[in-house]
Amino acid sequence: MKILLINPTGHKIGMDHFLSAPPLGLMTLAATVPEHEVKILDLRNYNFSQDYVEKQIKKYDIIGVSCSTSMINETLKLCKIAKENDVKTVVGGYHVSLVPETALYPEIDVTVRGEGEVTFPKLVDALEYGKDLKKVKGLYFSSGITNGNQLIRTEDRPIIDINTSPFPRRDLVRFYDYHYFWASIDAIESSRGCPFNCHFCCEAGHWGRGWRPKTPERVIEEFHHMDKNKRWFIFNDSESTLDMKRMQKIAELSIEYGYHKKWKSCQGRVTDVVHNPRILDKMADAGWRMMFIGIESIHQKSIDTIGKGIKIKDIKNAVKMLHDRGITIFGSIIIGNLGETADDVRATIRFAQDLDIDIMQFTPLTPYPSTRLYQQAVENNWIVDRNFENWNLVRPIMRSDMLTADEIFELVKWAYRDFYFRFREKHINSFFIRAIRRFIPNLKFWWFWKMAPKFVINGLKNSKPFIADLTSKEYAARFKAKKQKKVKKMMERADKKRDIKINGLTEKLEKKVKEKSAAVPIVKLN
Template structure:
């Protein structure tokens, strides 16, 4: 059975306003495991290739697979379902599978569509080849853990405990020359060094999918992949896409030491949590090539941070940005506007706080309760959701009102936040020498998009 994995087209996405087109690592991991099991597999990244529906349909026909699997996030679910429908039309005999965050948490909804045969629930690397093998051999599908089909939901598959056992993502099946950051086709690669998170912030879907225990790859295995990206894919910049790369500082230090010991000539960036950063660790990060960190700020209101179970103080956030500047590491502040309990006044204070932190960049998202999160459960229970169209769940469109902010007012305040942060003369002068035309093009795109 030939397997075709598809990342569906997206025409409106939160990523477009920062010019980011990243490889779909989830299906690239699955493809690698399928290859290890001698299963014929092909990948179509319709998003990166900016495929039209007509082109995608033609490519599916050309591949002529026995199984088509489509990955989906919440804002891309409509396009993912349309892709699945196209697959059924193009290859009527093929089995159609849905996977990814949104299908995992909404498998019953997915199976209401007659062109969806199976849903992979949770991590799919080991579930997928077992499903293919069972179908090939006419085995008992109810024995395959971690799937849903029609009236059946099988027991959950245990999380993968040893991530070092997984092969590197099958990037040779991806259009690597089509990925970009800030709309620039740079030699940039992405990777993941761990899964799961014990912090349990109410708005995070990743911990719900990957578990509340952090599972990490060894420092050697992580740096082996970095070396592979440099040597085989000419990567000059590597971005770690972990939920929180710095959650275990000792492991981070080991990764930094391994990079330095091997003499790797690479710049890289990561996600970080403010209370995991020390002066010593930041110095190691800097010396090993880390140039950028993405830090969750969320709010300037301590009560709001406590309400979403952030387990972080305002002072720790301030200290993290001070230490990052001291160690010459750029920062991206992630700010959330419009959480339940937010008022116009608290939102203004949060916008002001973001400027005071003086990060290199800031992203002002609108509070979005994704399926699978405690935030979504509470929003449904309290009848807070004003928008049911999943395609609007992009972090750029308001989907719930606060105690004194309508959807329209929240959108205006988001636009104000971007303008007040990026159009400060002092900021523009300070950043222009580093980023030049790219910065101005990106700022203009951000403000236009929101």
């Protein structure tokens, strides 16, 4: 059969402008059906015309779409085109695992819940030969309108050992330009899932509870299949550092096989960082140049409520340890945590500034389906926008127990303004000192300088309310007044220093004149 796997466009917002990653999930699914003709259409990272997309869909027997929550409307549009041309529609991804009722849409034939390495080839076989879908584990589908449009859930499929997964079909995406802050990248999944239970996180709802790592040997073997012309190797995991001994072995093997020349980035936990300084040294030697860490809040009560399982002191120590090893920090903070006031949020932003975290993203608290936060939000009637298309981590779609959705949005905008536009002398000095100490000597962070001016501008490109507010006359006036006030204070300080210096010099001159006058003999003239 001819199979077209589609990565929908979605809405590019915030960090999406700086990270363009290959669709590893679709690439892996493609590898599970080698006997079939497969193509990947990556709409998220390439601007194909609508006419081209429709023509492509018509050529295939099955389309498979990867769907996150904010992409559901676009997914349905793609599936509608397929159904109108007698093409079977299969949908997978986080959203269909979290919202089973998605399978009841008439545009969708069947959804795959959870991981699809085993389910997908069996589903394709069933669709090709007209077999009973009820015998394929891990599916949702509708009984049909004539049978009452009931949701049918087949038996759960046991989770797999991801070390047995086939290598992703990288040949199907060779012509796409994937990048990380304008440096070319390839990506790897070195682990799957997360053992923690953060109340906002939907990892467990999709992958199941627990963390499943690939062995260091399997990771290096996958490095062998990755594009050697790419500058970055990105670890596309929710948590890469839970087993730091594994990371040490990966680092050692990276050095042994020459992969230390590739820059690497991963997501880590601050507790793993602070308790393993020697392993962190080895990671830095093996090419680690950036680590994403979820800070979420400075307030321990909020951290405990979230279920994050970290301590504030660990955040401070982790930041220092990473910076000392030349590893740039990409941090994340949630705006609108339960129990937090506007002042609490501002304190968290100041905390991130004082720590000199290099890059920050600020996201409104979002209750994805199946999470504990979602249940709490529904029970308390906190959700104010039920259009899933807007659940994109930019616009708040819920209020909290302390803040309205509008107040949360204002704080998100304020956070970006204050973090990226608040050029205090202290932060400028520390930024350049750190740049000289870490970036300049080995010239490995040229991209950071290239990224800096674009980060603020492009990062909010599709978020018109941000741009409108940041460029408004009112904000410009406030910004100008603030700058004028700062300049006035700086001039006053300069004048004061000058006056002190002049007065000091005057006193010294007067003293010297008196001393010289006293030393000169006085001759009396008759």
